[in-house]
Amino acid sequence: MGRNPVSMLLSGARREYMLQVVRRCRVLELAVLWTLLACGTAPVLAQQKPKIAASSLTLPVFNPLVWNIMKARGFDAKHGFELEAKPYPSISAFYAAFATGETDTLIGGPTILQKLYQEGVPLRIFGTAFTLADLLIFAKDANIKSLADLKGKQLAADMGGSQFQVIKMYANAKGIELGKDITVVNANFAVARAQLEADRVEAALVIEPLASIILRQNPSWKVIFNGAQGWKEITGQDGWEIVPAIRADAIARVPGAPKMLLAALQDVANVILHETDAADKIAADTVKLPPGILKAAVESKRLNMIVEPAWEPAMRKSIWDMMERAVQAGFYQKLPDDKIIYAP
Template sequence: MTKLTRRSFAASAAALAAGAAIPVRAQDKPVIKVSSLTLPVFNPLVWNVMKARGFDAKHGFTLDIHPYPSIAAFYAGFATGETDVLIGGPTIFVKLAQQGVPVRIIGSGFTLADLVIFAKDPKIKSLADLKGKQLAIDMGGSQYQVVKIYCAAKGIDLGKDITVVNANFAVARAQLEAGRVDAALVIEPLASIITKQHADWHSIFNGAEGWKEITGEAGWEIVPAMRADSIKRVPKAPQMLLAALQDTAAEFENNTAAADKIANETLKLPPGILTAAVESKRLQMIVKPAWDPAVKKSITDMMERAVKAGFYDKMPDGAIIYAP
């Protein structure tokens, strides 16, 4: 052994003895990239709470949040493969699948309980009372599809019997405030904000109640989906993500004050809004695997009804519902 080699060996041995020379790194956790929104809705709050509470690390992955300023960009990020995961409307995933996006629904998420239609006129008590009147609603969203399917089941032609004014949630609320429409559709957290600011407004339709009335199930407002190529890259990603989502749902329910604080700090929601949404039972996050027979049946039923209503030409391949 040469003098130089002996010195190098001795230095390395001394460093190892001190525990500082060549650190032993744990295997890097897989990164799961998720589409989020910069809008004050509960979709980004799911990821914010998950990250703040460290549920991603707990279940063996690193959450990488990609915020988007609009719904269109939000879906586009997932469609192009910029992100691995998106939480969105189950019926909208039919459209993505038909466009060739390798979407796989991996579980359940928020029920339709957070979909609410408000009216100011006390004489308007149901959607049937809106005949001949105007409803502000986002026609590009899955919420519109749910309401139209419900109306059709009740013999109401949404768009003919009820005039539709295309408006996103914030604009719909403003239209009702200004008296330009007779009712407006919103989702949480705007629904809880409205109940605090407008005591004279009342709900004439709740998505979960309406969907259960015609199907026997509460239905799903949004569900988590992952790209098939992302699952191929990280085969256990669906199970890891679902476990973290279940912890996040439990945080909303059992540690609401802490989640409310995160909502205020990250989304600038007024204090108490998340708490109000949870306590009102409008915010119901129920996370189960998509391959659970009951969950698979309820999600498939929603997609089938959207196809039957004419929103899409045909059902996607059965692989859209992921199974390990």
């Protein structure tokens, strides 16, 4: 029996209607899906890694190498932030950028950071970094064997640096007055070396990597003072040439920044101390040091990077002791308050 044409027409209309409903549902589903995806991107964007800007240097020294290794190995991303290293051509510009807030963090001399803090820079020291082992005084005369032997003679040193402050603190503890017992000729590390080479002074204060370069080129020169040994002699504990600090406003923006940076710095120290060939290559490629110089500094233990939290009692004491001695030596009138050292 044939189907009624009217029924067939109605069935076709129903099918078409149902197809339209299905199409509309699919369009609606897609619209909902896109909306959900769009909503879902907001948290993703919000979770982008925070950027932390660091003062660095264009000079051939080890300070910028820390940031170069951190970036090359991706330790910043590993620990949840994006490092932006900003290189500066001088030490003064390096510190000024941090003081004005152009950068968030740096690795600097603890007693220089003490000065900045007392001048109103809202900084927090959150760890340790390089020991004083890379601070050396060289002499050419074999009869000069210690700082005491320089009495009545001339020492070339950068009087504006934290390294000179360490030398003066040591000298004070030994009853030697720099500037009176020993004449100090103000000179940066490279000029100090040149002054000694030209016999214009009897000794020169330098740090790594210049120390390793000097020993490679002038093996007859003698080290008459090692910062780490000297500091331990008068204090019984380690001292620090440079330590990491971060601005308080950066911590307010990124509360986990001190611990993130500390973990990344510990990874960098591991590369320097245990993957020295790889670190040496990064130094040659980025800081343009002669190949083998970093390796020589590490193997001789003149370059020793120990990264520990500054808030741990022993580390806090060692940093605070340096600040106390800076006051005793007359560099500053009083100690900073205890907020200068970060506490979680």
